[in-house]
Amino acid sequence: MASAEIQRAQARAKEMARARSSRSARGKKLLQSPRSKTSIASMAALAVVALAVTLSSLATGSSNAGGRLVTADVLETPWREAVQRAPLPNGERLVEGCHVPETWRHVEDAFISDEEIDILLRMVEKGMASSRGDTGGPTILDVNGGFMKDGMGVQTIYGGDSPVSFTSEEYKVYARMFDRIRERIMEVNNLETLYFTAPTFVARIVGNESWTPLELHDEYWHPHVDKDNTPHYDMSGLVYLTTHGEDFDGGEFVFLDEGNPTVVRPRRGRFITFSSGQENPHRFTPVTRGTRYAFSMWFSCDKAHQFKTFLDGKVHRAFHRDEL
Ligand SMILES: O=C(O)CCC(=O)C(=O)O
Ligand SMILES: [Fe+2]
Known part of the structure; x- marks a missing residue:
């Protein structure tokens, strides 16, 4: 040069x-x-x-909304920003080495390989095969809990007339993603303990501007705080399987800091984490075209909320823990 x-x-x-x-x-x-x-x-x-x-x-750069923007272009190094954790809700016991005073908003690319994403997408499509919600709006699949929710209601996926069966390779990739994310969140925030918790799910949203939600719960774009919805959530993790501007439009994730929002555009293989409390109010915008897939997962400082039955072979047919 x-x-x-x-x-x-x-x-x-x-x-x-x-x-x-x-x-x-x-x-x-x-x-x-x-x-x-x-x-x-x-x-x-x-x-x-x-x-x-x-x-x-x-x-x-900066977003159209005037705040900061993390585009869908590949990040060579993670985008990071520290936030001061809001006080814990009344009555929640502080866990040293987990409820740290400062946490990181962290966005990292290529966290999941292309090959793994293809396997996860196959898995998600299999789990959602009986979805009746492909005319717009979200379809939500909880592989661990064994249910799927679309615009018409909730169904179980492991029971019924045509139970879904995942291969052990699919389960392996799925389970490893959670393990790696938990470890990464601990590393990024310098935590000593953190437990994977439930519920957790993957959401598929088919963009369709003429779609109208049946109930308030279907309006996925509302601002919220994860911990307000589920008090034992302490750290949030998201993994995207499709890319903004290519596979879909809209569907931008936004950290809602007053007067200074940060927009993060989803990208295939992109991982986002942040602490789940009042310090991180957020939303994502309506999907207007294409299909957006996002895994949402949460982790708790409270051992009592550790998700123990994860892939234990009881809930999941055709699966043996020994194969992992
Ligand atoms: O899909 C996203 O970008 C965010 C999802 C979310 O905020 C949630 O599941 O709580
Ligand atoms: Fe959220």
Whole structure:
């Protein structure tokens, strides 16, 4: 890279760092990624830093709504932002090493490989095969609990006339995803304990603007706090199987910080985590075209809420734990 170009890239890097720190609001700290290390002496290292800035600036910017935007372009390094945890609801016992005072909003790409995503998509389609909700709106599948909910109501998937049967390869990929996510959330937030909990599900939303929800519960786009809905949720995790702007339009995830929302566009294989309390109100916008798939999963600091029957072979036919 020519030296004038490096200088320009450096100036751009400084400007971006300045813009970033001036946007840091309400006690939040933005992580200074490797690009802010302007003290690196060698020209070669500076060139690498400048390149990282250029790549990263492709994937982040400002959204139409005026807030920050994490685009659906691939992130070379995770996008991260620290938040101060809101006080625990009255009566909830604080678990040291799990209810840490500061947690990270963390967005990471290529968390699940293409091959794994294909297996998961196959699994989801199999589990939703009897869905009557393909005219729009959400179909929700809980593989662990064994039910599927579409616009017409709830059905069990392992019982009935034509029970769904997943292969052990499908179960393996599915179970490993949860294990890896739990470990990653612990790593990112420096936690000592964290338990996978239930319920957890995958949602398929077929964009159709003429679709009208039957009940309030079907209006998936409402702002909410995960822990307000389910008090034992402490950490939230999301994995997307399709990409905004390619497979579907709309369906953008938004952290609802007052006056400064952050939009994260789903991308196939993208993983998002954040703590589940009042510090992270969020929503996602209506899907207007195509099909959006998202796994939602939650983790608890309370051992009593650990999901123990996960893939234990009792709920799930045609599955043997030994095969995992
Ligand atoms: O699918 C998403 O982007 C978010 C889902 C969500 O907020 C939830 O399941 O609680
Ligand atoms: Fe949520």
